[in-house]
Amino acid sequence: MRKVIRRIVARRGPRSRGTDSDKRLRAEVARLRARVIDAEETMRAIRAGEVDALVVQGQAGDQIFTLKGAERSYRLLVETMSEGAATFSEDGTILYCNGSFAKMVDRPLERTMGSSIHEFVSPQHREMFQSLVREGYTCGDTPPGARNEINFGSEPPRSVPAYVSLSPLFNDAGASVLCLVATDLSAQKRSEEMLSSEHFARSIIEQATDAMLVCDENGRIIRASRGVLGFSQQLPLFSRFCDAFPSDSLQSVLDAALHGERPLGVSASLALGSGRGVVEVLASGAPLLDLGGNAVGAIVTITDVTALKQAQKGLEVAVTIREEFLSIASHELRTPLTSLQLQLDSLCRTLKGDHDWQATIRRAESSVDSAMGQVKRLTHLVDALLDVSRLRTGRFELRPEEFDLASVTRVMVASWAEQAKRAGCALRFHESLPTVGCWDRLRIEQALTNLISNATKYGPGKPVDITIDRDADNAWITVEDRGMGIAADDQERIFRMFERAVPSQHYGGLGLGLFITLGKGSTFRICLPVAASGDRPEASVAQASLVGPS
Amino acid sequence: MSTVGHRSRILIVDDDYDIRTSISAVLEEQGYSTVAVENGWEALEWMKHALPALILLDVMMPVMNGCQFRIEQMKSAAWRDIPVIVMTAKGQDELMREGMPLEGTQLVRKPFDLKTLLALVERWCLAPSG
Numbered sequence: 196m197r198k199v200i201r202r203i204v205a206r207r208g209p210r211s212r213g214t215d216s217d218k219r220l221r222a223e224v225a226r227l228r229a230r231v232i233d234a235e236e237t238m239r240a241i242r243a244g245e246v247d248a249l250v251v252q253g254q255a256g257d258q259i260f261t262l263k264g265a266e267r268s269y270r271l272l273v274e275t276m277s278e279g280a281a282t283f284s285e286d287g288t289i290l291y292c293n294g295s296f297a298k299m300v301d302r303p304l305e306r307t308m309g310s311s312i313h314e315f316v317s318p319q320h321r322e323m324f325q326s327l328v329r330e331g332y333t334c335g336d337t338p339p340g341a342r343n344e345i346n347f348g349s350e351p352p353r354s355v356p357a358y359v360s361l362s363p364l365f366n367d368a369g370a371s372v373l374c375l376v377a378t379d380l381s382a383q384k385r386s387e388e389m390l391s392s393e394h395f396a397r398s399i400i401e402q403a404t405d406a407m408l409v410c411d412e413n414g415r416i417i418r419a420s421r422g423v424l425g426f427s428q429q430l431p432l433f434s435r436f437c438d439a440f441p442s443d444s445l446q447s448v449l450d451a452a453l454h455g456e457r458p459l460g461v462s463a464s465l466a467l468g469s470g471r472g473v474v475e476v477l478a479s480g481a482p483l484l485d486l487g488g489n490a491v492g493a494i495v496t497i498t499d500v501t502a503l504k505q506a507q508k509g510l511e512v513a514v515t516i517r518e519e520f521l522s523i524a525s526h527e528l529r530t531p532l533t534s535l536q537l538q539l540d541s542l543c544r545t546l547k548g549d550h551d552w553q554a555t556i557r558r559a560e561s562s563v564d565s566a567m568g569q570v571k572r573l574t575h576l577v578d579a580l581l582d583v584s585r586l587r588t589g590r591f592e593l594r595p596e597e598f599d600l601a602s603v604t605r606v607m608v609a610s611w612a613e614q615a616k617r618a619g620c621a622l623r624f625h626e627s628l629p630t631v632g633c634w635d636r637l638r639i640e641q642a643l644t645n646l647i648s649n650a651t652k653y654g655p656g657k658p659v660d661i662t663i664d665r666d667a668d669n670a671w672i673t674v675e676d677r678g679m680g681i682a683a684d685d686q687e688r689i690f691r692m693f694e695r696a697v698p699s700q701h702y703g704g705l706g707l708g709l710f711i712t713l714g715k716g717s718t719f720r721i722c723l724p725v726a727a728s729g730d731r732p733e734a735s736v737a738q739a740s741l742v743g744p745s
Numbered sequence: 746m747s748t749v750g751h752r753s754r755i756l757i758v759d760d761d762y763d764i765r766t767s768i769s770a771v772l773e774e775q776g777y778s779t780v781a782v783e784n785g786w787e788a789l790e791w792m793k794h795a796l797p798a799l800i801l802l803d804v805m806m807p808v809m810n811g812c813q814f815r816i817e818q819m820k821s822a823a824w825r826d827i828p829v830i831v832m833t834a835k836g837q838d839e840l841m842r843e844g845m846p847l848e849g850t851q852l853v854r855k856p857f858d859l860k861t862l863l864a865l866v867e868r869w870c871l872a873p874s875g
Contacts, residue, residue, distance in 0.1 A: 522835065526805050529834040529855035534763035540859030541771050565763060617762045652807075 279357070279377035282364055287311040287328075290372065299355050299379055300347050312375070317346040317354050324359075331361030331373045344380065356380040406497040409483060410436050414449060417492070425499055426465060426474070436495070440465065445478050445497070452480030452493035465497075475504045527576055535569040538562045575644070582641075593635040600630040600639070600670050600723070601663045607643045608661055615647070619656035620676075622647065627663045630670045632725045639672075639723070646674040646719050654678020654716060670723045677716040753870040756797035757781040758788045758814065759832065760806040768801065771859055772866065783807075785814030792824060799869050801862075804833040804840070812845040819846050828869045832857070 273280050279296030283289045289308050297304040300315040307315075316324045323345060330341035340362035348354035357377040364372040400407050400418050406426055409418035416439060419430045431439035436449050444463035451458045459479045466473050476497050483492035542562040545555055585591040608624040615622045643661075650659040654676030664671040681689060755777050759765045765781040772779050780797070782788050786809040788800070800818075804811035811831060818824045829850045833840065837852060851865055 522839070523805075526834040526855075530761050530764065532856035533832070534761065534767055536856045536858050537764070537767040537771065537862075541767060541774075544771075544774075544859070565767065569763060614762075655807075 277379075279375075279379070281307075281312065281375045281377075282372050283312045283375065285371050287313045295379075296375075296377060299357060299377060301353065301355075315347050317349055320345040327359065327361055328373060332363055334362065347377070356384050406499075408436065408495045408497070409492060410449060410453075410495065411492045412453060412490070414453070423497075426467060426476075426497065428469065440497075445476075445495070448478045448480040449493055449495050452482050452495060453490060455482045455490050457481045474499050474501045476500060524576075524580070528573065531569040531572040531576075535566055535573075538566040538569065542566070578641075593638060595633045595635055597631060597633045598636055600632060600634070600672070601627050602629070603636060603639065604643060604661060604663055604672060607640055607647070611644075611647050611651075615651045615659065618651040620651045620654065621658040623658055623660045625660065625662040627665075630663055630665045632670055632723060634723055639721075642721055643672065643674070646672075646721075649719075650674055650676035650678070650717070657716075665725065668725060670725055672721040672723070673718060674720075675716060675718040681717050753798040754778045754780065754795070755866065755870070756788060756791065756800045758783075758785060758800060758806070758811070759803035760784055761803070764803070764832075768862070771863070775863060775866075777866070777870070785809030785811060785817070788814060789817055796823065797827060799866060800827055800829045801866075802829050802831050804831065804835060804845075812840070812843050815846050815850070816844070825849075830862075830865055830869065 274293050276293065277295055279293065279299045281289050281292035281296045289310055289312050292304070292307050294304055297307040300307060302310070302315070313321060313324065323343060327341050327343050327345070334341050340360045342358065342360040344356060345359050346354045346356050357379055359375060359377045361373050361375050364374045397418065400409060400420050403420035404422045405420065406422040407418075407420040408416050408423060408431075411417050414436045416431050416434055416436055419432055423430055427439060437446050440446070442463045442465050444461055445465070448458045448461050457480065460477045461479070463476050463478055464473050465476050477500050478495060478497045480493055480495045482490040483494055485491045539562070542559055545558050545562065548555070582591065605624055605626070608622050612622055647659065647661070655678070657677035659677075660673075660675045662671075662673040662675075664673070755772055757765055757768050757772075757779055759768075759781070760783050765783070769779045769781045780791060782791055784806040785802075788802075789809070802811050802814065809817075811833070815829065818827070818829070826849065831840070831845075831850050831852050832855060833852065834855045835843075836854075837847065840852075841847065851869065853861065853865060
């Protein structure tokens with residue numbers, strides 16, 4: 196606050212000349228009247244409190260007379276005002292301050308006066324305050340003076356933010372004293388912070404990608420995050436939770452949260468409305484507490500787990516298929532192992548027995564042949580399992596070489612004849628002209644094995660026809676049985692891994708044959724592109740297809 | 746190595762040719778009389794004409810599997826008491842889940858050796874049929 200000095204100068208009347216007594220007298224009266232008017236005006240001004248000091252022009256020059264009453268009223272004003280006020284000297288010593296300032300710097304009034312003002316300024320603002328002081332001395336005594344925001348005190352929460360203005364105060368020795376007026380900004384800062392934290396909290400809720408709903412104690416939605424738009428076409432603000440989310444499970448989450456509980460991960464199905472289907476959700480809730488810890492509402496979060504649930508279902512199916520596969524694989528591997536074990540045991544007994552040697556050798560040969568057959572069967576099974584692993588990890592490689600498809604097929608058919616005969620199947624190979632191409636011989640043998648094995652397994656007692664054809668671009672291997680056939684619905688499925696068209700309890704096999712190969716009777720046809728050696732290696736990949744009932 | 750001096754008739758039911766023939770050969774060598782069929786249905790057909798002293802039964806077979814065979818067997822008073830050795834890769838729990846009646850059966854897990862099989866056959870064929 197700036198100290199204002201009102202200047203009232205006593206007026207002087209015109210001087211008398213004294214030439215004419217009448218004239219002189221009249222002039223004297225006029226002078227006296229003027230002095231009276233002057234005095235009356237001065238008295239009125241003093242009474243009205245408009246006067247701080249009187250400057251009286253005397254023979255020794257101007258004399259200043261201050262009025263004690265005026266100083267007192269100013270002091271009273273300064274001492275009772277809510278702003279902090281202080282005067283301090285050039286070295287920073289506080290000459291005078293009011294109670295508000297002492298309170299602001301958290302020090303008793305009597306100990307504040309005489310201290311250095313700089314020690315009350317927070318360390319990070321000291322430099323700024325010093326430059327403000329320099330500015331204060333030069334800015335003159337007209338408002339606004341030098342101003343800035345500084346903090347008094349050291350650290351929060353003891354530090355007090357204040358808006359400070361400095362102006363020079365004239366005293367007898369010139370402008371060596373500064374007057375400081377400080378407005379406490381704590382309350383304002385607090386409300387700014389509260390506004391900002393309220394905004395922050397609201398922003399968290401509104402921007403959350405999960406659906407987050409804040410409800411009042413009556414279950415009315417008062418805040419909703421953007422994520423809620425995943426469940427309703429518009430934000431269901433101010434509608435009742437039970438109307439926006441008509442699900443008993445979700446309502447139970449809200450009710451529990453309103454009662455101070457924290458339900459976690461409750462499953463629910465939620466109809467989206469407008470024909471948008473049903474989603475699977477997980478909901479959690481928590482009470483919304485006031486400062487006193489009383490529940491004044493609840494927060495409910497809803498997460499869409501439809502995709503997750505579907506993936507889980509897929510996984511469960513995969514696990515079931517795998518378990519069934521393992522059970523079949525175990526059976527398939529154990530069958531030749533059992534046979535092998537029996538053959539070897541039998542061979543042992545034969546050799547230990549006291550027999551005619553010729554007969555013993557014949558039986559031993561038969562046992563060994565049979566045992567070799569089982570080993571071959573086991574090897575085939577293990578290879579099939581390895582192929583699955585290679586196909587799944589992308590390490591399945593083809594090794595193309597040039598050979599005659601007809602002769603390889605003829606050999607394969609001959610090697611299967613005995614086994615097919617046991618199933619009552621005659622394998623009929625329809626000879627053709629040599630069909631030379633560049634393919635992976637092992638894989639073709641494997642595919643043929645799978646198809647012939649399937650044909651005898653599913654079409655026992657009836658002939659199986661194997662044919663080789665070719666045109667300019669492709670060669671074809673066709674395996675045709677007269678068995679049970681494959682229902683139209685199953686025709687695509689059987690080419691997948693572990694799949695078969697009939698229950699596994701009835702038919703052996705790993706269910707891998709057609710997955711690796713890729714059949715009223717069923718006719719399977721393998722299409723092999725005829726390409727020059729090394730020309731189009733990718734074209735060597737066979738395409739297997741199921742041809743309709745023939 | 747004891748040879749059982751009787752001709753108990755044993756019915757072997759297995760879709761695997763090698764197992765059927767090797768078991769049959771060994772049991773014949775031990776003095777048993779054997780009949781080998783490929784599935785449950787063939788076994789039931791055969792049992793309509795003659796009763797075996799013991800049945801060696803596989804589980805996973807086409808046409809009629811071991812479980813279905815056992816259910817049919819239990820329906821007939823004449824067949825119910827014929828003992829059965831179930832040759833399987835499966836466990837008892839799994840067979841029960843699949844609905845196989847297990848009373849009067851003995852499980853032998855594949856792969857098994859000849860000694861085990863012969864001991865079991867001998868135990869279940871104590872009463873010689875003459």
